[in-house]
Amino acid sequence: MIRVVLPAHLRTLAQVNGDVELEVKGPVTQRSVLDALEARYPMLRGTIRDHVTQQRRPFLRFFACDEDLSLEPPDAPLPDAVASGAEPLFIIGAIAGG
Amino acid sequence: MSGVRVLVGTRKGAFVLTSDGKRQKWDVSGPHFAGWEMYHVKGSPADPNRLYASQTSGWFGQIIQRSDDGGRTWHQPGTPPGEPTTTPDGMPKGESNKFVYDTSPETGKPLTTHQWYDGTQHPWEFKRVWHLEPSLTDPDTVYAGVEDAAMFRSIDGGQTWQELAGLRGHGTGPKWQPGAGGMCLHTILLDPSNSARMYIAISAAGAFRTDDAGKTWKPINRGLRSEYIPDPNAEVGHCVHRIAMHRSRPKVLFMQKHWDVMRSEDAGDSWHEVSGNLPTDFGFVIDVHAHEPETLYVVPIKSDSEHFPPDGKLRVYRSRTGGNEWEALTKGLPQRDCYVNVLRDAMAVDSLDKCGVYFGTTGGQVYASVDAGDSWAPIVRDLPAVLSVEVQTLP
Numbered sequence: 422m423i424r425v426v427l428p429a430h431l432r433t434l435a436q437v438n439g440d441v442e443l444e445v446k447g448p449v450t451q452r453s454v455l456d457a458l459e460a461r462y463p464m465l466r467g468t469i470r471d472h473v474t475q476q477r478r479p480f481l482r483f484f485a486c487d488e489d490l491s492l493e494p495p496d497a498p499l500p501d502a503v504a505s506g507a508e509p510l511f512i513i514g515a516i517a518g519g
Numbered sequence: 520m521s522g523v524r525v526l527v528g529t530r531k532g533a534f535v536l537t538s539d540g541k542r543q544k545w546d547v548s549g550p551h552f553a554g555w556e557m558y559h560v561k562g563s564p565a566d567p568n569r570l571y572a573s574q575t576s577g578w579f580g581q582i583i584q585r586s587d588d589g590g591r592t593w594h595q596p597g598t599p600p601g602e603p604t605t606t607p608d609g610m611p612k613g614e615s616n617k618f619v620y621d622t623s624p625e626t627g628k629p630l631t632t633h634q635w636y637d638g639t640q641h642p643w644e645f646k647r648v649w650h651l652e653p654s655l656t657d658p659d660t661v662y663a664g665v666e667d668a669a670m671f672r673s674i675d676g677g678q679t680w681q682e683l684a685g686l687r688g689h690g691t692g693p694k695w696q697p698g699a700g701g702m703c704l705h706t707i708l709l710d711p712s713n714s715a716r717m718y719i720a721i722s723a724a725g726a727f728r729t730d731d732a733g734k735t736w737k738p739i740n741r742g743l744r745s746e747y748i749p750d751p752n753a754e755v756g757h758c759v760h761r762i763a764m765h766r767s768r769p770k771v772l773f774m775q776k777h778w779d780v781m782r783s784e785d786a787g788d789s790w791h792e793v794s795g796n797l798p799t800d801f802g803f804v805i806d807v808h809a810h811e812p813e814t815l816y817v818v819p820i821k822s823d824s825e826h827f828p829p830d831g832k833l834r835v836y837r838s839r840t841g842g843n844e845w846e847a848l849t850k851g852l853p854q855r856d857c858y859v860n861v862l863r864d865a866m867a868v869d870s871l872d873k874c875g876v877y878f879g880t881t882g883g884q885v886y887a888s889v890d891a892g893d894s895w896a897p898i899v900r901d902l903p904a905v906l907s908v909e910v911q912t913l914p
Contacts, residue, residue, distance in 0.1 A: 430554060430579060434595075463598040467616045468579040480578040514578045 423454055424509035428481075431469070431512070435462040440509055449504035451483060452495040469512060484511040523869045524589065524911040525877055526570065527885055528557035531903035533572055535560075535590040538898075542875055542889045545898045551593060552584065559864055561651050562589075562911045566658035571677055573648040573663070581647050583615040583663075583677045596677040613678030618645050618663070618671055621684040633667065634696040643667045643687070650864060650907075652707035656714070664704030668695060668721040670733065683733035686719070691738060691755040698722035698758050698777075699823075705863055706762050710769040718772065718787060723758035726774065728787050739787030743776060760803045761863045765812035773815055773842070775805040775863075780817060782842050793842025798829050804866035808891060809874040813841040816868075816876055816892060818861040826881075827858035835878070837892050851895035852886065859884070864907035871912055879905025 422442040427435065435441070443457045452475075459466045470477050475495070477483070482491040486500045486508050502508035525536040532550025551557075555574045563569040568589045574582040585596040597615035606612060620643055622631065635641035646666040654660035659676040662683075669687050671680040695702060703722055710716035715732045718739070725740040743757045758777035765771065774781040774790065779800050781790040794800035799819045808814035815838045821829045828834060833852045836845040859882035869875035876888045883902035888895045 428578075430576065434579075434582065463602075463612075463614065464582075464595045464616075466597075466614050467581065471580075472614075472617050473619055478578065478580060 422506045423449060423457070423503065424506055425454065425458060426509045426511045428512060428514045430514070431465060434464050434468065437462075442506075448496075449499050450496050451490070451493065451499065451510075454499065454510060455495075480515045482513050482515055484513055485509070521871060522913045523871065523875060524562070524567075524913055525867075525885065525887075525898065526560040526562065526590070526907075526909040526911070527879055527902065527905060528560050528572070528864075528907035529879075529883070529903035529905050530556055533557040533560050533574075534899070534902060536885065536898050540871055542869075542871070542887060547899055548590065550903075551590070555582075556647075557906065558647060559650050559907045559909070560590075561653060561909045563653040563658040563661075564655050565653070567911050567913055569653070569658040569676075571651045571653060571661050573651055575647040581616050581618060581645070583648070583651075583680075585615075585677050596675075613675065615677050615679075618648070618665060618680050619682075620645065620669060620687070621682040623684075626682075626684040626688070633692055633702060634694055636697065640693060643669070645669075646701065649703045649705045650707055652709060655709050655711055662707050662709075662717075664707050664719060666701045666703040667697075668702045668704040668724060670704055670707070670719060672733065683729075685729070685734050686727060686736045689727075689736050691724070694755050695721065695724035696756065706759070708762060708764055708769075708772075710764075711766045712769050716769070716786070718762055718764075720759040720762050720774075722760065723777075724755045725757040726759050726762060726772075726787055739783075740790070741788065742783075742790035743781065744779070745777065761805050763805045763807050763815075765807045768812050771812065771841075773805050773807060775802050775817055777801065777823060780805065780842060793838070795838070795843035795845055797836055797845050798834075798847075802861075803863040804861050804878060806866045806868055806876070808876075809868045809870040810872070811839070811874075811891075814839050814891070815842060816866065817845075818866070818878065820860060826860040831856050831858060833857040833859065833880075835876070835888075835892055835895070848888075848892045848895070850893065851888075857882075862906055864909075865905050867908050867910040869910045869912045875910065877908050877910055879908040881905065 425441045521540040527534040532553045534549030558573040560572040570586040572584040595615045597613040632640035650664040652662040663671040670683045706720035708718040727736045761775045770786040772783040780794045782793045832854045835848040859880035866878040879885045881904040884900045
């Protein structure tokens, strides 16, 4: 199972507490994880990536295993520790303002 | 016994204020959607328990929320969690937060650029829903005015949205430009006597009217004067802040423009100024008394660079003559050291007798007058900055 940690506002929208656990078929990538996340929680579509371009929204970042993966290609494999469920994929709202 | 429900959108959540017909004691519910910018919350005239809300965030984008029980519970009217997101034949199901501009040739292939602050052309980019206007007759039909300026319609209770592409497609789009708050479609008026007629307003493009239920649109800005536009007869480019009408006379329109309070007798085909003796004719809100179509309310704001009331005095101005002659309404409002603003969607009236008038400020106060403006009292005074105020008069 893949574990995803959502920012608080998206947990509220998805009506979940704590980590989200997802079954992902095939290679574990940003795209496949987000596809699985949006399929299970359709109210999150458009909140993490743009409806049309499927690009990451500018003020959100992806982290896992102490690495910033935000600029990785969406079809690049995520770290093995994420694919095995040992480590979560963090979706984090960037801090902006003072 | 009749009552009122005041729907308040703020920078950090929505609030529902309810009272009986006396409007003296208030219950405050909220914050709903705490931490999100709630640009607008409005109820259906056809079903007062049906509410729509625009929930938005620079981080997470646009969400549409719906309540079917008068604001007690809310849900996104798309596909529920856990359900398949496609139909058995593979078609995607509802996504309440999906607003995609229509660029199809079948609907006129709307223009894809508008004027940017520096005069260059800039692509249309969806940012948020500023205003939701439920149909007068069908609870499941609702219109959305969005930034960058366009109009969308849902006929399935907010699950799916389609652009009324004729507005952007009618030809003047490359001359539209953002106001200081963005290029937003912020006002939608539905003509109660003619279901095919609607008025909208955009900052800074101006006012537009459709007479065929949104297929085609015409600019209705003749008579507007804007100092920053070199052409005195410019068809578009005007920074209209708000339009109001009385439902008994839908051809008579009132406008608070960036500067100037204006009036039209002919459904917007021509306008004339009715600022009269106002201390300043800059402002955002304008509204009409529920039972007196010639009684208007505005809140003068000092200037476009100083978004606060003149002299630190918060004053609503009322005209009982359809404009030109205005009286200051001050009883119960702060008359010193007040430097709040009242934004364009933040005034509304109820239809009780006497007419109640309500407005919210960027300082977090929501004021109510239960005597048509003669006196005022705060319902709440420490909310986040108020973006919008709507009122439902309940049976």
